Amino acid sequence: MQRRIFTIVLSSLFLSAPLAQAQDVIKLSTTTSTENSGLLKVLLPAFEAKTGSKVHVISVGTGKALELGKNGDVDVTLVHARALEDKFVEEGWGVDRRDVMYNDFIVVGPANDPAAIKGGKDVIAAFRKIAASGTRFISRGDNSGTDVMEKGYWQAAASKPAGASYVSAGLGMGEVLNMAAEMRAYTLTDRATYGAYRAKTGLAVLVEGDKRMFNPYGIIAVNPAKHKGVNYKGAKALIDWITSADGQARIAAFRPEGEQLFFPSASR
Incomplete structure (x- = not known):
């Protein structure tokens, strides 16, 4: 009888282990820019060291x-296209959005x-010059935050490179930069x-400093009311940490080759 009880208890431990482990995994969708950088x-x-979770x-x-x-x-998702983020939340898909x-x-x-x-401060004027020059321009073409911003610039410029001069890559930012280098393109x-x-x-x-080129990032938890199986507790823990003094300080301290690439913006 004791042996049977021990077997049942041992079996239940093995069966529950994957479930417990799954609760410690947080699935994060994010942009290629945060990954490539x-x-x-x-x-x-x-x-992960602080919480014991795995992202x-x-x-x-x-x-x-x-x-x-x-x-x-x-x-949870960490992205950079404010209009799309706001729509995501307004439609009920996301909750607890925070600036990061x-x-x-x-x-x-x-x-x-x-x-x-080169040296221009007006991104729209620069886009018009690129279109008029016939030089190639490589577009992300993937509905990323960068792609959305780029399409808005072409619309404002009321012009766009014609034919083969405009290449829609459908790739991440790093791959597009490599393509631009190989093709001597913008x-x-x-x-x-x-x-x-x-x-x-x-x-x-060649062009920087236009206020229209500001690029904010936000983090949003997936709404557990829409999807009961999401790890909302883990998502909220990640949101709270990345917007905490510790998370924000680590963002500010990220300076490969001595240059600060991201600036913390969470309100505390």
Whole structure:
């Protein structure tokens, strides 16, 4: 009888272990910029050490990152397209949105600058010059935050490179930067990913400083009322930590090659 009880207890422990382990996993969808820059490799180990949780990262464009949240495939999302974020929350898919950090977009391209945009502070004027020059422009083409911003610039410019001069890659930021280098083309990038790829691409920063190139990031928990299976407790723990004094200080301290790439913006 004792042996039978021991077997039942042991079996129940083995059966419950995967369930307990699953509760400690937090699924995060985020942008390729946070992944490519190396920031998450600094932030997440600190959070995991503090909480004992494991964060599983899915790195895609902002549009896809939010879509994963809508489908309940992730617990929390960290993205940078405020209009899409607000819509995500207004439609009831996300809760507890918080500002996390910001940086900026820049226009980069070949050092010889065939479109003569170097030093400009007006991104719309620069886009018009690129379109008129016939020089290639590589677009993310993936409904990411960068892609949404770029499309808005072309719309404001009322012009766009024609035919083969406009390449819609459907790729992440790092891959697009590599393409721009190989094809001697222009592209729009966030400063953080450019910093990680600057040495290998040799692309030059040509336009920066326009207030329309401001690039804020937000973190949002997937609404547990929409998807009962999401790990809301884990999502909330990550949100609370990344917006805490500790998380924000680590964001500010992330300075590969001595340059600060993200600036904390959580209100406390």
